[in-house]
Amino acid sequence: MRSQVIHPVALAVSSILLLAGGASQAADTIEEVVITAQRIREQLAAEQALTPGGLTVIDGDDLYERSVTNMTDMLRYVPGLWVESGWGSDELFFSSRGSNLDATDYDKNGVKMFQDGLPITTADGNNHNRVLDPLSARYAVIARGANALTYGASTLGGAFDFISPTARTTEPLSIYLTGGSYGLLSGRATAGGVADAFDGLVTFEAKEYDGFRDHSRQERKGVYANGGWHVSDAVSVRVYGAYLDNNEELPRGLSRAQFVENPDQVVASAITGDNRKDVQTARAAFKTTWNINAGSSLEFGASYEEQSLYHPIVDIRGPDPDGAGPLLGPQFFSLLIDTDHETRAGMVRYRLKAGDHDFVAGLNYSVTDVEGGNYQNIFGQRGFFMFASDEHSDNVEAYLIDRWALTDSWTLVYGAQFADTRRDVGGTKGDYSAFNPRLGVIYSLSDSNELFASVSKLYEPPTSFELVDDRTGTGQLLDPMKGVVGEIGIRGSTGSRQGTRWQWDVSAYYAAIDDEILSIDDPAAPGTSLSANVDSTIHAGIEALLGASFAIRGESHRLEPLVSLTINEFSFDSDGNYGNNDLPAAPRYAVRGELIYRHAGGLYAGPTFDLVGKRYADFVNTYEVGSYELIGLRGGFSTGRWEVFAELRNLLDKKYVAMLNVRDRANEDAEVLFPGARRSAYLGARFAF
Numbered sequence: 001m002r003s004q005v006i007h008p009v010a011l012a013v014s015s016i017l018l019l020a021g022g023a024s025q026a027a028d029t030i031e032e033v034v035i036t037a038q039r040i041r042e043q044l045a046a047e048q049a050l051t052p053g054g055l056t057v058i059d060g061d062d063l064y065e066r067s068v069t070n071m072t073d074m075l076r077y078v079p080g081l082w083v084e085s086g087w088g089s090d091e092l093f094f095s096s097r098g099s100n101l102d103a104t105d106y107d108k109n110g111v112k113m114f115q116d117g118l119p120i121t122t123a124d125g126n127n128h129n130r131v132l133d134p135l136s137a138r139y140a141v142i143a144r145g146a147n148a149l150t151y152g153a154s155t156l157g158g159a160f161d162f163i164s165p166t167a168r169t170t171e172p173l174s175i176y177l178t179g180g181s182y183g184l185l186s187g188r189a190t191a192g193g194v195a196d197a198f199d200g201l202v203t204f205e206a207k208e209y210d211g212f213r214d215h216s217r218q219e220r221k222g223v224y225a226n227g228g229w230h231v232s233d234a235v236s237v238r239v240y241g242a243y244l245d246n247n248e249e250l251p252r253g254l255s256r257a258q259f260v261e262n263p264d265q266v267v268a269s270a271i272t273g274d275n276r277k278d279v280q281t282a283r284a285a286f287k288t289t290w291n292i293n294a295g296s297s298l299e300f301g302a303s304y305e306e307q308s309l310y311h312p313i314v315d316i317r318g319p320d321p322d323g324a325g326p327l328l329g330p331q332f333f334s335l336l337i338d339t340d341h342e343t344r345a346g347m348v349r350y351r352l353k354a355g356d357h358d359f360v361a362g363l364n365y366s367v368t369d370v371e372g373g374n375y376q377n378i379f380g381q382r383g384f385f386m387f388a389s390d391e392h393s394d395n396v397e398a399y400l401i402d403r404w405a406l407t408d409s410w411t412l413v414y415g416a417q418f419a420d421t422r423r424d425v426g427g428t429k430g431d432y433s434a435f436n437p438r439l440g441v442i443y444s445l446s447d448s449n450e451l452f453a454s455v456s457k458l459y460e461p462p463t464s465f466e467l468v469d470d471r472t473g474t475g476q477l478l479d480p481m482k483g484v485v486g487e488i489g490i491r492g493s494t495g496s497r498q499g500t501r502w503q504w505d506v507s508a509y510y511a512a513i514d515d516e517i518l519s520i521d522d523p524a525a526p527g528t529s530l531s532a533n534v535d536s537t538i539h540a541g542i543e544a545l546l547g548a549s550f551a552i553r554g555e556s557h558r559l560e561p562l563v564s565l566t567i568n569e570f571s572f573d574s575d576g577n578y579g580n581n582d583l584p585a586a587p588r589y590a591v592r593g594e595l596i597y598r599h600a601g602g603l604y605a606g607p608t609f610d611l612v613g614k615r616y617a618d619f620v621n622t623y624e625v626g627s628y629e630l631i632g633l634r635g636g637f638s639t640g641r642w643e644v645f646a647e648l649r650n651l652l653d654k655k656y657v658a659m660l661n662v663r664d665r666a667n668e669d670a671e672v673l674f675p676g677a678r679r680s681a682y683l684g685a686r687f688a689f
Helices: 008-023 026-049 059-066 145-151 256-261 268-272 463-467
Strands: 055-059 080-085 092-096 111-114 139-144 158-163 172-178 182-195 198-209 220-229 235-249 278-294 298-317 331-354 355-377 381-405 412-425 428-446 451-459 481-494 500-521 529-551 557-572 587-600 603-611 628-638 643-648 659-661 673-675 681-686
Touching: 026 139, 026 643, 055 059, 059 628, 059 643, 080 557, 080 659, 092 139, 111 145, 111 235, 139 145, 145 158, 145 381, 145 428, 145 451, 145 481, 256 673, 268 298, 268 500, 298 355, 331 381, 412 451, 428 463, 428 481, 463 529
Parallel strands: 111 158
Antiparallel strands: 055 139, 080 092, 139 158, 172 182, 172 681, 182 198, 198 220, 220 235, 235 278, 278 298, 298 331, 331 355, 355 381, 381 412, 412 428, 428 451, 451 481, 481 500, 500 529, 529 557, 557 587, 587 603, 603 628, 628 643, 643 681, 659 673
């Protein structure tokens, strides 16, 4: 099942040779690239200014200043998120505003992902098989919580939208190489061009990574392409294609004793069961944009995606009656998932500016089918057939927003979403629908500073995983999660291109949630989970992104601090079993930052730091994972064509827990801890022809 992976360096070099001929018009497009990219950035900033809540825009060009090999690295400075990888690969845990804090964290629900405005997340709400490649985004928009109404998404955690680079928004020919500790070697080659009304861009990428734990190797290769046709000044069409082959070994969690003894080790069951996830993905999409007139526009598009999953994941063995041996005793339970997934999705989005009103109306639609089966896992190979996977999900989200400029200073933001979903999981059928309103206000303090406040309904139906793992076992359907969230905040900037500049984005929110779906590990069958609705929970927090730029001895020298602060208060609310206990997995606080010196000639360097609070690994709050502090260092040099960086992480070589599994009650010998990387170094370079 595992295909041969092309060596990253060979792939990058051969791609340049094959595609160099398409760059003959590259020099003529540089100015247009800068102008078009800036125009998109301004549009995203304007959308952020009209959102009464937490929304962060990431510029993809900034990611080439540091080591970014997975989404954990990309989202490092986005407040409100807790994103970590347990062994440094693309397989990771993420939570936004307290979503996904249970034993089924592997489905990565609670956040809806889009690519160029088209849904990527499956129709049942999970992101189990893949997450988006961070370096394949020219821009990324992170709308947290109810602020995902901008995209019509119905989730507790919000929405991520990755905007693809095109030949009109990025360098038409470039190569990027990076490598470092734990066998990391990755390469990307991009080529494209613009010819009158047509443009095209293609990127080949590959990655090899041994991982900082045993049995944590990753091999990935992919190709991403898009082409555009400007039919007229008003109408443009763009098509997209992608193929990704990603194979990852999974080392599983450690006990406290194993963590102290050797955090790099792997548990025996991960070896005997050859725990891994092999995913092949192919996707095709198109989007049409029609600028009807100066005040209105229409976007519509569709996508089709196929995925093949081969996933040996459980191998439970008892004591060997003949003593310790290579098999560690007879096998009691095992699981290998071999399934094919198909998702069809579409979107329509209409915008109208009429007088003091700015209307946005949209529709998202997606259908996902899963076929295949679960098998006994015999050393990573399919054993006897256990039961079939036959799942169908469809999802419709219709939404309408009006941003009404009451005065020059006051803007009223109101709207609603209607969500309708269906689930059919092995004969267990469920229909869920809800009307979710939102009301907000924005007060402009100046051209670049504003206050905002909003109140919104939250809503998220159960995923297929959660329906299958229903704790009651009675066949009674799980209820959807729902609640009300209030949010206030301030964002803005001060200063000009010269002198001292400040920027800030601060939000505080409080959500009361009913029927939150939480799951615990099944003690009778470890590796599987049991899901149930919890009467009441609280999700509250403070999110802040603060930055500045200070001139030192003239404009040629600058000092630029950046701090991302997240304070979480996620808890049960007078629960009959758990009282007011904290919800597990997410830390009480996370502070990440850097202090970078920059010279006008392109040199930059400075320290980085992480301060992370304690967490629990269980619902009863008996298994506490302590806080930790890390320091690092990064620097580089940037010119018009070259970008070179070096980064050192965890300089003090501290042992710490990056992520963890969740239990109802975790005993001291529970294998739930995933260590973070020890001291490591990375080097990378990008060259634009």
